[in-house]
Amino acid sequence: MKRIPITETVEIDLDKEMWCCSQCHAEIHPAREPYVKGCLVYERPAAEIYGPAIPVKSNSASISYAPQPDFMRVVEFYCPECGSLMTVQYLPPGHPITLEIELDIDKLKKKHAGSSK
Template identity: 50%
Template structure:
C-alpha cells in the first residue's frame, strides 16, 4: 500500500520505502531521511534571487557566505521533491520523520485519514 505524504513524496508501507509520486522511483528506506536517495543541487544565490531592478547597484540576493539554496530531485524522473535554505556547511535537514508502525496500523484498520 502506498500513502501520499507530500505533493511529490509517498511511502510504500509494504516495502517501507520513500517513493517519488511522479514515477514511483524508490528513494530510500522510510525510516531514514528520503533526501539521502535524491540528487542534490545547490543553486547559486544570484541565480535564485537576481536583482529586482535592472542595473541596480545593490543586489537583493542573500549573501552566499551565510545562506545557500539546496534542491532535491528524483534521480529517475527529475521531479523537484524539496528545496531548503540552509547555512553553508550545515548538514541536510531531516524534515519528515514518521511513525511508520502507527501509520501501518492505521491503514490496516481502514483509517486512511
Template identity: 35%
Template structure:
C-alpha cells in the first residue's frame, strides 16, 4: 500500500513492512494502530524572524495547524506525517477495496524487494 504499510489480504490486517508487526484491521484506518506524535509546527518550521519582536514570523501558528507523525508501535518506523487543523480528527487517507485487491493479487506474486529503476547519470546521456 505504501513504502511502510502493507495489507495481509488473508487476515485483512494492516502490517508494518519493516518489522511485520500487525497494526490493525484493514477495514479501519491504519492510523488507529499507530503511535502518534503531535508536533509543534514551530519545531519543524522555526521562525525566520524574531518572535519576540514580530507577531508573524513565517512559522506556522500551532493554534491553526498541527503536524501529526505516525509511527509503528513495534519498531518505531515513521509511517506517515500529516498537517491538520487542531481539533479535527486525523485524515482518513486510505480505504482499500479488499475484495478488488484480493482478486487483483490472486493473479500475481507478492513483491518482496523494492523495484528500482535504471541509474541515470550525466555520463549515460541524461543531459540536464
C-alpha cells in the first residue's frame, strides 16, 4: 500500500497505520488516534499574530484585529521532526483541543488494497 494524503500537511501510511508529515515523511502518531496528539503544540498570543492594525502614538493603546484573549486562543500544531506547521485551531479559553479528523482506516485499506507507492 502507499501513503495517502489527507490534508496538505498530513498523510497516512496504511501499512504501518501511522500519521505522517507530508514535508519530511516522519511518522507522527498512530493513525487510530488523532494526529495532533503527536505534534508539538504552541499556544500563540493572538496579538503576536495580528499585530497592530493602526499605528497610534506611544502613549495610547494600539488598534488591532486580534481576538481578545478572554474570548479566543490560538493553538498551533507542528511536526516534531521538521517543525512544519500542521494545523491551527482557534478555540475559546478552556475548550479542549478539537479532534478534526477521524478516518475509517479499515475501509481505506480495502479501497487502496493492491495499489503501490
